[in-house]
Amino acid sequence: xxxxxxxxxxxxxxxxxxxxxxxxTHPVPQKRGEVCGLLAGRDGVVExxxxxxxxxxxxxxxxxxxxxxxxxxxxxxxEGLELVAIYHSHPVTVPxxxxxxxxxxxxxxxxxxxxxLRHGAPExxxxxxxxxxVREVTEVVIGEG
Amino acid sequence: MAVTVRLPGxxxxxVGGTTKVEASGHTxxxxxxxxxxxxxxxxxxxxxxxxxxxxxxxxxxxEKDARELGGTEAPVPEGGEVMLIPAMAGGAQIGAPGGPQxxxx
Numbered sequence: 001x002x003x004x005x006x007x008x009x010x011x012x013x014x015x016x017x018x019x020x021x022x023x024x025t026h027p028v029p030q031k032r033g034e035v036c037g038l039l040a041g042r043d044g045v046v047e048x049x050x051x052x053x054x055x056x057x058x059x060x061x062x063x064x065x066x067x068x069x070x071x072x073x074x075x076x077x078x079e080g081l082e083l084v085a086i087y088h089s090h091p092v093t094v095p096x097x098x099x100x101x102x103x104x105x106x107x108x109x110x111x112x113x114x115x116x117l118r119h120g121a122p123e124x125x126x127x128x129x130x131x132x133x134v135r136e137v138t139e140v141v142i143g144e145g
Numbered sequence: 146m147a148v149t150v151r152l153p154g155x156x157x158x159x160v161g162g163t164t165k166v167e168a169s170g171h172t173x174x175x176x177x178x179x180x181x182x183x184x185x186x187x188x189x190x191x192x193x194x195x196x197x198x199x200x201x202x203x204x205x206x207x208e209k210d211a212r213e214l215g216g217t218e219a220p221v222p223e224g225g226e227v228m229l230i231p232a233m234a235g236g237a238q239i240g241a242p243g244g245p246q247x248x249x250x
């Protein structure tokens with residue numbers, strides 16, 4: 001079961017937004033686009049943000065976490081933490097899982113966090129994806145720190 | 146040859162929900178076969194009809210990509226770890242490449 005809530009600090013949220021902005025201003029134009037990464041913690045409370053490399057050949061509309069970054073998953077478990085969420089950005093579209101996001105979701109124990117800058121101000125939404133069902137997790141708290 | 150197989154994500158359902166299981170075998174193929182005997186249907190989660198590792202499954206022996214070590218014929222060291230990690234991918238386009246890098250599907 002995925003967490004029923006997502007809690008992160010302001011600095012963790014800022015780290016996610018900075019990663020998203022980095023994706024839009026990558027020095028290599030062909031690499032600009034969606035960013036992706038992992039959130040590690042316990043019971044929905046984020047303890048660590050782990051940015052990963054998007055190696056999709058079409059990063060403006062797709063993400064694909066680099067093989068070597070997938071090794072963070074067992075390492076998270078070795079540290080006594082859980083994979084709280086997999087995050088990626090939709091730079092100019094809604095922060096809602098696309099049909100491809102849903103079809104490719106293979107971690108039912110984690111939340112899927114979507115980031116967007118479609119309106120200029122950063123948005124963050126969290127979802128549980130199981131089978132082909134998408135359920136928004138409404139308890140998302142960005143606290144102090 | 147006893148090894149530990151780690152399975153995060155949806156692959157854990159193929160072994161009863163656990164993220165870590167012991168298995169035996171000298172090669173990746175033998176380890177998969179051992180688990181398939183104990184958990185019928187496991188092999189089909191990892192290998193396709195041709196016996197190749199499915200594109201959306203990343204297999205590491207230790208921290209080395211099994212595809213670079215010989216695929217299913219890759220040797221597995223005694224006491225070692227085999228990690229079966231599903232791809233993490235997505236995107237706005239249906240049917241766009243979303244599997245492991247450089248591989249279709």
